[in-house]
Amino acid sequence: MSRMSQTAQSVMSSAPQLLPAVDLSKAASDRRSAVVAPELTYKGFVIRHHTSIAEIAEAEWNRLFSDVAEDWSYFRACERSGSAHFSFSAVAAYKDGRLVAAAPVFRLNYRLDMTLPERFKAVGDFLARYAPRLVKVPVMGMGSPMTEECPIGIDPALDGAARDDALAALIRAMELRAKAAGAKILAIKDVTDSDAQWSSAALAGTGFTRMASLPLATLALPYDDFEGYIQSLPGKQRNDIRRKLKAAKDLQVEFRDDVEDVYDEILALYRATRANRKASYEAFDEVPEDYFREVMRSSHGKARVMLCRLDGRLVSFNFFLVEKDKVIGKFVGMDYEVARAKNLYFFNWMTIVRFCIDKGIEELQTGQTTYTVKVRLGCKVKRSWIYFKYTGGLIGPLVRFIGPRLSFEDADPELAPLSDKLIYLAPDA
Numbered sequence: 001m002s003r004m005s006q007t008a009q010s011v012m013s014s015a016p017q018l019l020p021a022v023d024l025s026k027a028a029s030d031r032r033s034a035v036v037a038p039e040l041t042y043k044g045f046v047i048r049h050h051t052s053i054a055e056i057a058e059a060e061w062n063r064l065f066s067d068v069a070e071d072w073s074y075f076r077a078c079e080r081s082g083s084a085h086f087s088f089s090a091v092a093a094y095k096d097g098r099l100v101a102a103a104p105v106f107r108l109n110y111r112l113d114m115t116l117p118e119r120f121k122a123v124g125d126f127l128a129r130y131a132p133r134l135v136k137v138p139v140m141g142m143g144s145p146m147t148e149e150c151p152i153g154i155d156p157a158l159d160g161a162a163r164d165d166a167l168a169a170l171i172r173a174m175e176l177r178a179k180a181a182g183a184k185i186l187a188i189k190d191v192t193d194s195d196a197q198w199s200s201a202a203l204a205g206t207g208f209t210r211m212a213s214l215p216l217a218t219l220a221l222p223y224d225d226f227e228g229y230i231q232s233l234p235g236k237q238r239n240d241i242r243r244k245l246k247a248a249k250d251l252q253v254e255f256r257d258d259v260e261d262v263y264d265e266i267l268a269l270y271r272a273t274r275a276n277r278k279a280s281y282e283a284f285d286e287v288p289e290d291y292f293r294e295v296m297r298s299s300h301g302k303a304r305v306m307l308c309r310l311d312g313r314l315v316s317f318n319f320f321l322v323e324k325d326k327v328i329g330k331f332v333g334m335d336y337e338v339a340r341a342k343n344l345y346f347f348n349w350m351t352i353v354r355f356c357i358d359k360g361i362e363e364l365q366t367g368q369t370t371y372t373v374k375v376r377l378g379c380k381v382k383r384s385w386i387y388f389k390y391t392g393g394l395i396g397p398l399v400r401f402i403g404p405r406l407s408f409e410d411a412d413p414e415l416a417p418l419s420d421k422l423i424y425l426a427p428d429a
Contacts, residue, residue, distance in 0.1 A: 040176070043165040045093040045100070047173040052079060053090045053104065060099040064153025069302040069321035069328060070144075075104050077295040078146045081288035085109075086145055091173035093166050100155040101166040103142050105174055107181060110139040140178035142170065143189035145284050146291070148216050148328075148368055149384070150190045164202040171206050175391070188387040192216070193427035196385055208387040212409045214368040215381035215424070219353070221362050226354045232378060244343035245350060251342060252309045253351055257301055259292055265314045266292060266305075269333030276336060277369070287331060292319060306351060308344065316344045318352055326363040327356050349377060371414045371422070380423040 039046050050056055053075050061072040079088045086106045093101040143150040154166050171186075178186055190213050191199065200210075223229045230238055259266055267289060274285065296303045299321070306318040315335040321328040329352065334344045356364050366374055371381075386408070409415050415422070 042169045042172045045169040047169050048092050049177040050090045069323045073298040077298045080294045081291040083288045091170045093169040103152040104144045106141050109136045138183040139185045140183040141187040184392040191385045193383040203387050207389045210385045210387045213384040213386045214408045217366045217374045217379040219364040219379045244346045248342045248347040254307045273333045318348045328365045382425050
């Protein structure tokens, strides 16, 4: 919901590219399909579930999400990527014919044991094999599996009460869609602490409870040059980083906004990195094979990739999005034989940090994995929440009782040992 905080910032402060996104023939088809979305009224808003974000005008959507890289084009690209696990759509609220609130929506069959500690995963795997209906259930979620902050846009002209009603209207649209699709669990994915401050009461009023999601690591870069960042780290660590950078001096770096000629190589590197991950989050680990291509084609230059070569051979890539004041690190892929010899992870990190500082960008968002290394390199974390509710009557009270006692933070193998080293940012940071 971080995008909501950006578009409604004025309200909240007083209360607490390469190719066009769609071709002409597709745009015409999208305009025809826009009239079929059913309309209902809720709390004074006309609410709709759109089977694709393409049914909403790009300019209208982006008006609610100002100056962000994960905009209409990004979510349209995610739809086109062809996920094996998720189906994508959108909900919207209109006032006097004008779009005033919107959010992407996803549906999947979700493994309920994902938030259990590692010692219980064998039980979940057993049930998934022999009684899958007990652990895999259909879920309708607001947000996106391809973002780390919940992207909900609300017109900043709405005051506090109208803003809460607009959020409730979006939830109602999602509830109706979930009922039609047979999904009894509703979720709002990765609500930041900042947005939880004002939205929690409204969400609780519509029956949601919450559990801790994975925190979001972020690195502040208020430095005039790269050496300033290096000097901010402990002395022993500075020496280690200089040694690692020296070992990688024969790597060649290239920044690009097109990857068609190296696409197969990028996919191979990404698969290798995914195979080496320490924790599995099932469907949420998925990156559709067309994701990089589709996002780059439609991002208008906001999607970039850093390629690293050794003796002309591609050995790593770093895929990221560029905003005015922030770089969002998305995915990294590496050749692990070279990675160990050349310290590719550190080299990628330092090169992206240098990119940010050279561009005057003071925040690097580094994601929800590999916390141990990120904390060592100066990251702090933003607390994040998943709001959810079960709409069925039989086990609803049990879900509401157990859910808040579960946590993705507890399930992540790296977070518990870091408990005394993690620095959580204040909600309004």
